[in-house]
Amino acid sequence: MLSKPFADAIVEAEQLITSAPHVQTEQDLAEGYDYLAGMIRQALSSAWSFDKDFPFFIRSATPYTKVGLDNPDTLYWSARIRDDAEYVVTGRRGDTADLSFQVLNGDYTPADVPDSLSAFDDRDIEIAADGTFSLRFGPPKPDGGPNYFALGPRAAMLLVREVFSDWTATPGSIRIERVDGVGTAPGPRPANLTEKRMNAAAKSVVSQIKTFLAFPEWFYLKLPVNTMTEPRLTPGGLATQYSSVGHYDLADDRALVITVPVSEAPYQGFQLGSMWYISMDFINHQTSLNTHQAQHDPDGKIRFVVSERNPGVVNWLECTGHARGYLQIRWQRTSREFTPADGPVVGEVAVDELPKVLPYYEQNTVTDAQWRERIAARQRAVADRMLG
Numbered sequence: 001m002l003s004k005p006f007a008d009a010i011v012e013a014e015q016l017i018t019s020a021p022h023v024q025t026e027q028d029l030a031e032g033y034d035y036l037a038g039m040i041r042q043a044l045s046s047a048w049s050f051d052k053d054f055p056f057f058i059r060s061a062t063p064y065t066k067v068g069l070d071n072p073d074t075l076y077w078s079a080r081i082r083d084d085a086e087y088v089v090t091g092r093r094g095d096t097a098d099l100s101f102q103v104l105n106g107d108y109t110p111a112d113v114p115d116s117l118s119a120f121d122d123r124d125i126e127i128a129a130d131g132t133f134s135l136r137f138g139p140p141k142p143d144g145g146p147n148y149f150a151l152g153p154r155a156a157m158l159l160v161r162e163v164f165s166d167w168t169a170t171p172g173s174i175r176i177e178r179v180d181g182v183g184t185a186p187g188p189r190p191a192n193l194t195e196k197r198m199n200a201a202a203k204s205v206v207s208q209i210k211t212f213l214a215f216p217e218w219f220y221l222k223l224p225v226n227t228m229t230e231p232r233l234t235p236g237g238l239a240t241q242y243s244s245v246g247h248y249d250l251a252d253d254r255a256l257v258i259t260v261p262v263s264e265a266p267y268q269g270f271q272l273g274s275m276w277y278i279s280m281d282f283i284n285h286q287t288s289l290n291t292h293q294a295q296h297d298p299d300g301k302i303r304f305v306v307s308e309r310n311p312g313v314v315n316w317l318e319c320t321g322h323a324r325g326y327l328q329i330r331w332q333r334t335s336r337e338f339t340p341a342d343g344p345v346v347g348e349v350a351v352d353e354l355p356k357v358l359p360y361y362e363q364n365t366v367t368d369a370q371w372r373e374r375i376a377a378r379q380r381a382v383a384d385r386m387l388g
Contacts, residue, residue, distance in 0.1 A: 003198065005198065005199050005202045006198045006199075006201060006202040006205075008202070009201075009202035009203070009205050009206050010036075010040065010205065012206050013036055013039070013040075013205045013206050013209050014033075014036060016206070016209050016210065016213065017029075017032040017033065017035070017036050017209070018032070020032060020213060020275075020276075022275040022324065027321055027322075028275065031274060031276060032276060035066065035276045035278060036205075036209070038064055038065040038066055038067075039065070039067070039205050039208055039209060040201075040205055041064070041065050042060075042061075042065040042067065042204075042208075043200075043201040043202075043204040043205045043208070044201050045058060045065070046058065046200075046201070046204060047197040047198070047200040047201040047204065048197055049080070050080050050197070050200060051080065051186070052080045052081055052082040052085070052178075053082075053085070053178055053181055053186070054178065054181055054186055055079040055080055055081060055087070055176050055177075055178065056079060056175075056176060057077040057078065057079045057160065057174055057175070057176055058077070058078060058079070059075070059076065059077065060076035060077065060078040060159070061074075061076045063282075063283060063382065066278035066279055067208060067212060067278065068212055068215070068277065068278075069271075069273045069277050069278060069279065069326060069328060070278060070279050071163070071269065071271065071279070071288075071330065072269075072271055072279050072282035072287075072288040073097075073163055073164050073165065073167075073267070073269050073288070073290055074161050074162065074163050074164070075161070075162040075163075075164075075171065075385070076159065076160075076161055077159070077160040077161075077162070077174060078157055078158065078159045078160070079157070079158050079176045080156065080157060081103075081137065081151065081155055081156065081157065081158050082155070082156075083139070083151045083152065083153060083154060083155040083156075084139060085138065085178055085179075085180070086136060086137070086138030086139070086178070086179040086180070087136065087137045087138065087158070087176055087177065087178055087179065088134060088135070088136050088176070088177050088179055089101075089134070089135045089136075089137065089158070089174065089175070089176050090132070090133070090134045090135075090174070090175050090177075091132070091133055091172055091173050091174035091175060092130075092131045092132050092133070092172045092173045093122060093127050093131040093132075093133060093172050094131075094162065094169060094170045094171040094172030094173075095169050095170050096162050096163060096164050096165075096169045096170075096171060096172070097163050097164060097165040097166075097169070097266045097267040097332070097333065098121055098122075098161070098162070098163035098266060098267050098332050098333045099121060099122045099160070099161070099162050099163075099172065100119065100120065100121040100122070100160070100161045100163070100238050100240075100332070100333075101118075101119070101120055101121070101135075101149075101158065101159070101160055102116055102118070102119040102158070102159045102160075102161075102238060103116070103117040103118045103119070103137070103149075103151060103152065103155050103157070103158055103159075104116060104117065104155075104156060104157045104158075104159060105117055105152065105153070105154040105155055105156055116238075116239075117151065117152030117153075117155055118149060118150075118152065119238045119239045119240075120149075120239065121238070121240060121332075121333055123333075125146075125147050126146055126147055131172070133147070134147060135147045135148075135149065136148045136149070136179070137149050137150075137151050137155075137158065138150070138151060138179075139151065158176070160174060161238075163267050163332055163333075164385065165266070165267055165269075165290050165291060165292040166292045167292075167293075167377075167378070167381035167382070167385065168381055168384070168385075171385055212276075212277045212278075213277070215277060216247070216275075216277050216326065219245060220245055220246065220247050220326055221247060223245070223246055223247065225246075225247060225248065225249045226246070226248050226249065226250070226256060226346065226348050227246050227346055228244045228245065228246035228258065228327055228329070228343070228344045228346050229244050229245055229246065229343070230244065230339070230340040230343040231243065231244050231329075231331065231338035231339070231340070231342050231343045232244070232338075234330070238332065240332065240333055240334045240335075241330060241331065241332045241334070242330070242331045242334055242338040242342075243328060243329060243330050243331070244260075244328070244329040244343050244344055245326070245327065245328050245329075246326070246327040246328075246346070247324070247325065247326050247327060248306060248324065248325055248326075248327055249323065249324045250306070250307065250308065250319065250323060250348075251323070252308045252309055252323075253309065253350055253351055253352070254307065254348060254349070254350060254351065255305050255306060255307035255309075255311060255348070255349055255350070255351045255354060256304075256305070256306040256307070256327075256346055256347070256348055256349075257303055257304070257305055257346070257347045257348075257349060257354070257357060257358065258270070258303070258304040258305075258306065258327070258344045258345070258346050259301050259302070259303050259304075259344060259345045259346075259347075260301065260302055260304075260329060260342075260343065260344040260345075261300060261301050261302075261341070261342060262291060262296050262300050262301065262302055263291070263331055263342060265331040265332065265333055265334045265335075266332070266333040267290065267291075267330070267331065267332040267333055268290060268291045268329070268330070268331050268332075269288065269289070269290035269291070269329070269330050270288065270289055270290070270294075270302075270304055270317070270327075270328070270329045271287065271288035271289075271317075271327075271328055272287045272288065272306065272317050272318075272319065272322070272325050272326065272327065273325055273326035273327075273328065274322055274325055274326075275322070275324055275325060275326075277326065280318075280320055280322065280325070281320060282378070282382075283378060283379055283382045284375060284378075284379060285318045285320050285375070286316060286317060286318055286374060286375065286378070287317055287318055287320060288317070289302075289304065289315060289317065294314075294315050295314040295315055295363075295364060297359070297360045297363070297364075298360060298363075299359075299360075302315065303315060303358060303360075303364070304317055305317065305354065305358075306319065306327070307319060307351055308320075308321070308322075308323070309351045311351055311354050312365055312366060313354070313358070313361070313364040313365055313366060314364055314365070314366045314370075314374075315364065316366075329343075329344060
């Protein structure tokens with residue numbers, strides 16, 4: 001029966017969701033089911049685009065198919081490739097904060113992070129005056145030219161990230177083609193193609209859920225609660241991305257004040273994540289802030305307040321009913337090594353003590369009307385740039 005492996009995989013995946021160690025409330029479980037639904041959509045989409053000879057870019061994470069603590073400031077695009085073929089990637093650079101490329105040699109698994117064979121941003125490529133570019137990826141060749149990038153052994157995926165600081169910035173465009181396949185068509189459709197795709201989707205659903213339940217154990221949950229690490233190169237990530245991570249556990253009357261210097265890096269962003277290791281609702285709630293969106297204090301620092309209760313300040317990140325969750329700061333497109341001095345200082349306080357703790361509290365306050373304006377701006381920007 002064609003659908004049986006996929007149906008069996010959904011049953012197994014549901015068991016993983018219901019037995020996850022962090023599930024304590026009805027909200028936890030409801031969000032787990034929603035997460036599972038997104039994983040099913042993503043697995044099917046990926047399986048039906050798994051063609052290394054006639055590839056195209058698909059969205060790897062959307063507001064409704066979240067995975068791997070997706071960054072609310074980022075559009076993710078991925079395409080399947082093979083290491084013995086040559087591909088041309090053409091596009092137009094938008095006016096976003098960063099555009100980066102990464103070649104991976106596999107998928108994330110419950111036991112391992114895929115090797116990053118190469119990673120670079122658009123500072124390493126030639127871009128025409130009108131913003132257009134053309135890159136080639138393929139086997140090593142000595143005369144490839146400045147926009148030619150060699151694929152390493154077992155290269156399997158090209159991941160492209162377009163990162164927004166200003167959510168109203170104009171995005172770019174991108175396309176991929178296999179060079180020797182341009183203008184041709186695939187051969188006759190194999191009789192078992194749908195079966196193979198269903199089996200691939202079945203494997204993906206279970207593997208991805210297992211992976212991203214295990215991933216936080218590697219990098220987050222062994223850290224002391226309500227703290228964050230000093231900046232470090234992101235494991236398995238971009239060569240010019242640093243991150244600081246942590247996890248929180250807060251009662252309703254408690255808050256974290258996270259103080260971090262405003263960086264010269266073109267992108268610096270902070271977000272909360274649920275225990276499913278995905279972003280929280282960043283459309284209708286302020287669960288993330290970057291340097292464009294956040295208020296800067298006169299001393300050159302940003303002071304974020306993480307709490308369930310509304311503290312009445314501009315840089316409040318809403319826990320939205322999540323007493324526990326993940327914390328992450330990213331710096332991208334960096335041009336130097338980051339040190340502890342660039343990273344956050346974290347303090348836990350009572351929400352009622354914030355007027356005394358925040359040195360510029362009077363300048364940080366926000367009215368209900370101003371808050372509604374901030375949320376409306378998020379909703380409109382996401383509708384414009386992320387749901388297409």
